[in-house]
Amino acid sequence: MSSKTIKQDYHQPATGFNLDSCIEHLAHWLPTQGPIKDFIHHNTLHAFQHLSFHEALSVAGKLFGACSYLPLDDYQRLYKEGRIKEYALDWALAQTGCSELQQKQIRVKLFESDKHSHFPPVSLANHGIRNALRTKLEIDLNALVHPIIFRLLSSFLDQGISRWTLPKHGESFWDCVLRLTKNSFIPLYPFDEPAVRVLLDKNPDEIITICLQKLVGSEKLYEQYLLEVLLAHPGWSGMVRIVEETPQCLLIPRKISLKELLAVELLCELAIIISKKGQNFAAISKLTNLQSIPLLTGDVLQPKVPLRMRVWHDAMEWALHSELLIALKNQPIPSLGEELASKSPPEVQAFFCIDDRECSIRRYLEEYNPSIETFGAAGFFGIDFYYQGLDDAYPVAQCPVVITPKHLVKAVPVQQSVEPKGNAIDGFGKMHFSSHSMFRGWIYTQTLGLGYAVKMAWNVFRPTSKLPGIKTLSEVEAHSHLHLLRETDEPTPDGHFLGFSLSEMADRIGSLLRNIGLTNNFAPLVVVIAHGSSSVNNPHFAAYDCGACSGKSGAPNARAFAWMANNQGVRDILYGRGIEIPDSTRFVAALHNTSRDEISYFDLEANDESTISGFSSFKLAMQEALKRNAHERCRWFELGPQSGLQEESHDHVKSRASSIFEPRPEYNHSNNLYCIVGRRALTRGLFMDRRAFLHSYDPASDPTGDSLVKIMSAIFPVCGGINLEYLFCRIDNSVYGAGTKLPHNVIGLLGVANGVEGDLRTGLPQQMVEVHEPARLLIVIDQTRDIIDQSLAKLGDLNTWTENEWVRMVACEPGSRDLYHYSKQGWQSIEFPADIDVPVATCSESIITLRNKTIPVHQFSGELS
Incomplete structure (x- = not known):
C-alpha cells in the first residue's frame, strides 16, 4: 500500500471524544508516588476516598485486579486462636445494618469453607478490552511494547545514573523520540514500520486519535483503552504524571506528559x-x-461489597482496637484538677515525634527514670520550612505534604572558610554530565573496579556495625548552624523568606507548646528529639524517615525548634502571650536513628554541656533506653541474638543497618494500629508493642478545639497515610506493593523495578509489611464529643477520613473516661463484656521474652524502674 493510501485511511478524526478531559479523568486513578528521593506514605487508594472504605476496596479491586481482604482462612484461624473475639463478631455484624435474622444467616456463612475467596476479581486492568485484543490477535503487546517504552522512559527521565543524557536541553519526550526515529543511524524499532513512519509528522493529539480509530474503532471505548494502557504499567504512568504536574520534583528537569x-x-x-x-x-x-468483557461504562465503578469478608475484617479490627480501649478504660487516671494540683517540675522533658517507633523509647525512658516526662508531636515540631543543607543541591520541604512552606532555612558553615563539597550542585553536574573517555573508563574499571569488588565481597560476608565513610551518627561533629533569623523581608527568587522573624518564631513555638499542653512547669532541660534512619540496603530510605517531614530526617526541625526556644527575644514575646519559659530552662536538639538505635545531639557548642542541668543523667538514661529498645526490636528478627543480652541486641541492629545483603534493616511502621491524642497519663504504664502514634494534648487547655484542629490536620494525612499504605500493601503486595526487594534495581534514581526493564514498583516492598496486621488506624481523642465535633466541622475535606471510615475514631471523655465510637450516625457508646481482663506485667522485658508475634496491650503493675 502506498503512503498516499495510508494517509487517506488515517485521516478521519473523531468528533465526540475530548482527549484532554479524558486524560485528566484517567490520571486520577494513577499512583501518586513521586521519585524515590521523596518517598512519602499516603493512602494508596486516595482516588477513591470519596467512597466508604469497603466500597472503595470493591471498586479498586475491579479496576486494578487486587484482592481486598486477607484470605478467608486467615480470619477463621484468628478466630480459632482467640484473637478475634465473639463480642467483636457481634459488633461487626451489628455494623452491617442487617436484621437479626439476616445477621444469624451471615454468621453461619462466616465459618463455611471457600477456597476461591481470595482470588482477585475479574478486573478491567487484567480482563478488559486491551486484553481481549491481545487474545484475539495472539500478540503479547505487554511483552513486545513495554521493554521499548520502559527503556525510552528510563533513559529520558534518568537523574544521574547514566553517563550520557538522552534528551537535549529543554527537549520534550515526544520531540526526543521523534528525533531518534528520524535521525538515528540504526532504525528505531518498531517506529521504522512504513505504515507508522508516515504518521510521525502529526502531533500527539492526532497520533492518539488515529491509533484509537485503528485499534479500538468506537469512541465509546477510547477512554477505557487509554486507561488499560496506563494501568498495564501503573508505576511509569504515575511517575510521568507526577513529573508533568510538578517538574520541580526532579533534580534535573524533564518535559514529559501523559499525552x-x-x-x-x-x-x-x-x-x-x-x-x-x-x-x-x-x-x-x-x-x-x-x-462479556468488563467495561468502564458498565458496572466496574459500582461497588459490590462481599458482606462475609467485610464482617470478618471489621471483627478482626475491632478485636485489635478493643485491646487498647479496654486498657484505657481501666487506667487509673487522676482527674484534671488532681493532676494539676499534684504536678511538680520533672527533671527532664523530652519531645518526640508521634511516630510509632518512638512509642517504645518513651516507655523505656520512663521505666528507667520516672522523673523524665515525655511528649509527642508531629515530627516537624510545628516549624514548616524548606531546608537546604551545606551539600544539598536543592531545598526540600520539612513539613507534612499538605503544608506549603513560605520560609527557607539554609545551613551555614561554622567556619566560613569551609568550601562546599564535590556533591554540591556544581559538582553534581560535573560528576554526572561531563564527557567521558571510553578508554579511561575501561582503565578505571580494570583497576579501581577490582578493588571495590573485593571490598564489596568482604562487606557481604563480614558486615560491620560502622557506617561507610563516616563515624556512627552519634559521633558526627556538628559542622554547621542554621540561618534562622531573617535579616530582610525581601523574598528569594523563588518567593520564599530566608529565615523567620522573632514574631514568626514565637508563633510556631507557642502553637506547639499549647497544642501539647506544656505552657508552664518547664523542666531545667528540654530535649527535642527528631528521628531518621540509616541503612545500606534500602532504596526506600525516605520511607524510614519522618512522615511529618515529607519523608526526610527531622533533625533540621529539632535544631530550629531548640534554637528558637532558647532565643531570649522569642521568650519575651511568649511571656507576653502567657507562656513563661524560665531563664534556667535550656532546649537541646537531638536525632534518634531508628535503625541503629543511636542518638546524636546537636549544637552543643552553643550550650556549655556541663552547665545544662540534668544533661549527663539524661544521656545515660537515653543510652539505656536505646539498648532496651534494640533488644525489644530483635524479637522480630529471625536471625536476631537469642542470648537475651541487651548489648548483643544493640550490636545486632547496628550490623543489620550496615549489611549490604540485609533486606530488613528495620520493620519500620509494621503493625502500626493506634493513635492517641491526649495526656500522657492515658497511656503511661501501658505496653502497646510499638504500635501507637502518641500525640500530646491537654483537653483542659483547648475549650474551643482550635488546637485539636491543628493536630488532626497533620494526623489524618500523616498517620492515616502510613497506616493505609501498610494495610493495602500487606493485603495485596503484588498489586498495591513493590513485591520482594531481592530483584529490585534502582532505575534512573526514580524508583525501583524488577530487573532492568520492568515497571516501576510502587508502594512498600514485602520485607517491610510481611509481619504487619492489616487493620485501620484507631484514633482515640482525650476530649469531649462536643469539642471534637466543633473541630471536625473546621477540617473541611479532611473529614472524609472519618465520614467514610478510612480511620476509626473514639472519644475518651476526660472526666468519666467513657468511650464513644464515631460514625455517620453519630456517637455510639462503647461497652465491653464484664469478664474481659487486661493482661498485667511488671516490666517490658517480662512481656517480650520468647514472643515473636504481635502482643496484646498490657498494663504495668506498681512502680517501674
Missing part, C-alpha cells in the same frame, strides 16, 4: 500489530464477545 507517553506507546502498539498481522486486523469494536 506524549500515550502517543508513543499507541504508535508502538500499532506498529507491532501491523508488522505481524497487516493493516486489516479487526478493531476491538468488532469483537463478538464485547458484552
Whole structure:
C-alpha cells in the first residue's frame, strides 16, 4: 500500500471524544508516588476516598485486579486462636445494618469453607478490552511494547545514573523520540514500520486519535483503552504524571506528559500489530464477545461489597482496637484538677515525634527514670520550612505534604572558610554530565573496579556495625548552624523568606507548646528529639524517615525548634502571650536513628554541656533506653541474638543497618494500629508493642478545639497515610506493593523495578509489611464529643477520613473516661463484656521474652524502674 493510501485511511478524526478531559479523568486513578528521593506514605487508594472504605476496596479491586481482604482462612484461624473475639463478631455484624435474622444467616456463612475467596476479581486492568485484543490477535503487546517504552522512559527521565543524557536541553519526550526515529543511524524499532513512519509528522493529539480509530474503532471505548494502557504499567504512568504536574520534583528537569507517553506507546502498539498481522486486523469494536468483557461504562465503578469478608475484617479490627480501649478504660487516671494540683517540675522533658517507633523509647525512658516526662508531636515540631543543607543541591520541604512552606532555612558553615563539597550542585553536574573517555573508563574499571569488588565481597560476608565513610551518627561533629533569623523581608527568587522573624518564631513555638499542653512547669532541660534512619540496603530510605517531614530526617526541625526556644527575644514575646519559659530552662536538639538505635545531639557548642542541668543523667538514661529498645526490636528478627543480652541486641541492629545483603534493616511502621491524642497519663504504664502514634494534648487547655484542629490536620494525612499504605500493601503486595526487594534495581534514581526493564514498583516492598496486621488506624481523642465535633466541622475535606471510615475514631471523655465510637450516625457508646481482663506485667522485658508475634496491650503493675 502506498503512503498516499495510508494517509487517506488515517485521516478521519473523531468528533465526540475530548482527549484532554479524558486524560485528566484517567490520571486520577494513577499512583501518586513521586521519585524515590521523596518517598512519602499516603493512602494508596486516595482516588477513591470519596467512597466508604469497603466500597472503595470493591471498586479498586475491579479496576486494578487486587484482592481486598486477607484470605478467608486467615480470619477463621484468628478466630480459632482467640484473637478475634465473639463480642467483636457481634459488633461487626451489628455494623452491617442487617436484621437479626439476616445477621444469624451471615454468621453461619462466616465459618463455611471457600477456597476461591481470595482470588482477585475479574478486573478491567487484567480482563478488559486491551486484553481481549491481545487474545484475539495472539500478540503479547505487554511483552513486545513495554521493554521499548520502559527503556525510552528510563533513559529520558534518568537523574544521574547514566553517563550520557538522552534528551537535549529543554527537549520534550515526544520531540526526543521523534528525533531518534528520524535521525538515528540504526532504525528505531518498531517506529521504522512504513505504515507508522508516515504518521510521525502529526502531533500527539492526532497520533492518539488515529491509533484509537485503528485499534479500538468506537469512541465509546477510547477512554477505557487509554486507561488499560496506563494501568498495564501503573508505576511509569504515575511517575510521568507526577513529573508533568510538578517538574520541580526532579533534580534535573524533564518535559514529559501523559499525552506524549500515550502517543508513543499507541504508535508502538500499532506498529507491532501491523508488522505481524497487516493493516486489516479487526478493531476491538468488532469483537463478538464485547458484552462479556468488563467495561468502564458498565458496572466496574459500582461497588459490590462481599458482606462475609467485610464482617470478618471489621471483627478482626475491632478485636485489635478493643485491646487498647479496654486498657484505657481501666487506667487509673487522676482527674484534671488532681493532676494539676499534684504536678511538680520533672527533671527532664523530652519531645518526640508521634511516630510509632518512638512509642517504645518513651516507655523505656520512663521505666528507667520516672522523673523524665515525655511528649509527642508531629515530627516537624510545628516549624514548616524548606531546608537546604551545606551539600544539598536543592531545598526540600520539612513539613507534612499538605503544608506549603513560605520560609527557607539554609545551613551555614561554622567556619566560613569551609568550601562546599564535590556533591554540591556544581559538582553534581560535573560528576554526572561531563564527557567521558571510553578508554579511561575501561582503565578505571580494570583497576579501581577490582578493588571495590573485593571490598564489596568482604562487606557481604563480614558486615560491620560502622557506617561507610563516616563515624556512627552519634559521633558526627556538628559542622554547621542554621540561618534562622531573617535579616530582610525581601523574598528569594523563588518567593520564599530566608529565615523567620522573632514574631514568626514565637508563633510556631507557642502553637506547639499549647497544642501539647506544656505552657508552664518547664523542666531545667528540654530535649527535642527528631528521628531518621540509616541503612545500606534500602532504596526506600525516605520511607524510614519522618512522615511529618515529607519523608526526610527531622533533625533540621529539632535544631530550629531548640534554637528558637532558647532565643531570649522569642521568650519575651511568649511571656507576653502567657507562656513563661524560665531563664534556667535550656532546649537541646537531638536525632534518634531508628535503625541503629543511636542518638546524636546537636549544637552543643552553643550550650556549655556541663552547665545544662540534668544533661549527663539524661544521656545515660537515653543510652539505656536505646539498648532496651534494640533488644525489644530483635524479637522480630529471625536471625536476631537469642542470648537475651541487651548489648548483643544493640550490636545486632547496628550490623543489620550496615549489611549490604540485609533486606530488613528495620520493620519500620509494621503493625502500626493506634493513635492517641491526649495526656500522657492515658497511656503511661501501658505496653502497646510499638504500635501507637502518641500525640500530646491537654483537653483542659483547648475549650474551643482550635488546637485539636491543628493536630488532626497533620494526623489524618500523616498517620492515616502510613497506616493505609501498610494495610493495602500487606493485603495485596503484588498489586498495591513493590513485591520482594531481592530483584529490585534502582532505575534512573526514580524508583525501583524488577530487573532492568520492568515497571516501576510502587508502594512498600514485602520485607517491610510481611509481619504487619492489616487493620485501620484507631484514633482515640482525650476530649469531649462536643469539642471534637466543633473541630471536625473546621477540617473541611479532611473529614472524609472519618465520614467514610478510612480511620476509626473514639472519644475518651476526660472526666468519666467513657468511650464513644464515631460514625455517620453519630456517637455510639462503647461497652465491653464484664469478664474481659487486661493482661498485667511488671516490666517490658517480662512481656517480650520468647514472643515473636504481635502482643496484646498490657498494663504495668506498681512502680517501674
